[in-house]
Amino acid sequence: MRLNWCWPSRAEDRFESWLAQRHEERVLAGETTPVGPCLDETFLWDLARRAKRIALSDPRVDHAANCPKCMSRLLELRGENRFRRRRVGFATALTACALMAVVVVVARYVMERNAPTTNTAVVAQTVNLWDSGTVRGEQPGQPESVSLPAARVRVTIVLPRHSAPGLYLVAITRDQNGNGLVAEATATTVANGDQQRITTSLDLRKAAVGPYFLSTTHEQDQAAYYYLLQIK
Numbered sequence: 149m150r151l152n153w154c155w156p157s158r159a160e161d162r163f164e165s166w167l168a169q170r171h172e173e174r175v176l177a178g179e180t181t182p183v184g185p186c187l188d189e190t191f192l193w194d195l196a197r198r199a200k201r202i203a204l205s206d207p208r209v210d211h212a213a214n215c216p217k218c219m220s221r222l223l224e225l226r227g228e229n230r231f232r233r234r235r236v237g238f239a240t241a242l243t244a245c246a247l248m249a250v251v252v253v254v255a256r257y258v259m260e261r262n263a264p265t266t267n268t269a270v271v272a273q274t275v276n277l278w279d280s281g282t283v284r285g286e287q288p289g290q291p292e293s294v295s296l297p298a299a300r301v302r303v304t305i306v307l308p309r310h311s312a313p314g315l316y317l318v319a320i321t322r323d324q325n326g327n328g329l330v331a332e333a334t335a336t337t338v339a340n341g342d343q344q345r346i347t348t349s350l351d352l353r354k355a356a357v358g359p360y361f362l363s364t365t366h367e368q369d370q371a372a373y374y375y376l377l378q379i380k
């Protein structure tokens with residue numbers, strides 16, 4: 149692993165290591181003549197780690213490069229250093245992974261905690277129109293109005309007295325001409341004694357709070373029946 153100064157090209161790298169290897173072989177075979185005394189362990193260790201404070205002009209570097217004893221010790225230390233560095237690198241990678249995992253878990257926890265639960269929860273609601281009059285065409289509106297929350301609603305509508313069984317289209321609109329559609333769904337009636345009920349899901353999360361109209365249209369009667377509706 150080369151961590152110093154610059155990264156040589158592949159070809160240069162190969163040539164350099166070939167030269168170094170040839171040199172090492174000669175030194176270890178005792179073909180060179182070292183100058184000066186043998187080196188202490190501390191200096192060899194610094195050299196193995198390529199410590200920056202060692203100047204290449206230092207005569208001890210020259211000794212290490214030509215002494216079979218010092219060179220073999222240096223090679224050993226370099227191997228140890230590489231191994232240690234790899235282990236540190238592995239540990240660092242492991243720590244980074246663990247940190248990432250912690251970040252992901254914390255982020256998820258924070259997001260879940262901050263998510264408005266009312267936005268995703270389905271609210272079950274019953275709208276009883278059994279005794280309600282309707283607003284049809286030009287007739288005046290009823291004083292009594294029903295209300296639904298601005299949420300995902302699972303609504304059960306008890307249809308007015310004498311309502312026909314069958315498939316109904318349920319819609320929520322801004323006005324009683326069917327304009328400004330907020331949500332619509334179809335549902336088939338289920339009889340409960342004299343009553344006809346329909347149950348369906350309406351997504352009212354995007355509806356602003358205010359007055360609306362709830363309409364029901366029977367499949368065989370194209371006229372829609374409108375009821376005043378308050379979204380809260």
Ligand SMILES: [Zn+2]
Pocket residue numbers: 182185186187211212215216217218219
């Ligand atoms: Zn030596």
